[in-house]
Amino acid sequence: KQEVTQIPAALSVPEGENLVLNCSFTDSAIYNLQWFRQDPGKGLTSLLLIQSSQREQTSGRLNASLDKSSGRSTLYIAASQPGDSATYLCAVSNSGNTPLVFGKGTRLSVIA
């Protein structure tokens, strides 16, 4: 059974710092991996999708990497801003059109 773990559970950084959020999964036979952002009381916003054949994806200040063989992904946020404060969720699916298995998230606070 797939399990997803995110470390750290919470992170507080000063504005401008670069930071890395970690995600690991137990079954390396994934189909894809998605990183989401969730603001308090809000829904999930998809940030990046990495297909199993890909090693990384970039969007603006965000870069997500995937190492399937070791069961790990990282989300790198460059030059963090207070507006980046949110909970970041990592989720994997084991085949197309199958439900995502989520980690418990990393709660990020960027202090001005």
Place this chain on the structure above:
Amino acid sequence: DTAVSQTPKYLVTQMGNDKSIKCEQNLGHDTMYWYKQDSKKFLKIMFSYNNKELIINETVPNRFSPKSPDKAHLNLHINSLELGDSAVYFCASSLDTEAFFGQGTRLTVV
């Protein structure tokens, strides 16, 4: 245009009542899901439908009954609501790859 929309956004009801949450997607996806986010913010799959057919039911009590009248809609009906049903319920859809989520329905049972 909202890709995945859920109604209502908030729902407060008494124990024992029956309630429904509606979900619609305009993305042309053929798979839709219901997830539950508990008080500790952990998201877990409840149901998965593909082309109106139930694919996955993750040991959810049979008080929860999803209904998919067509590929664009997946509604969730809950009978005899219990205090423990209080949570945020998210609808999502996908077409082979990326999943898109609705804004969630915060259900509070009192």
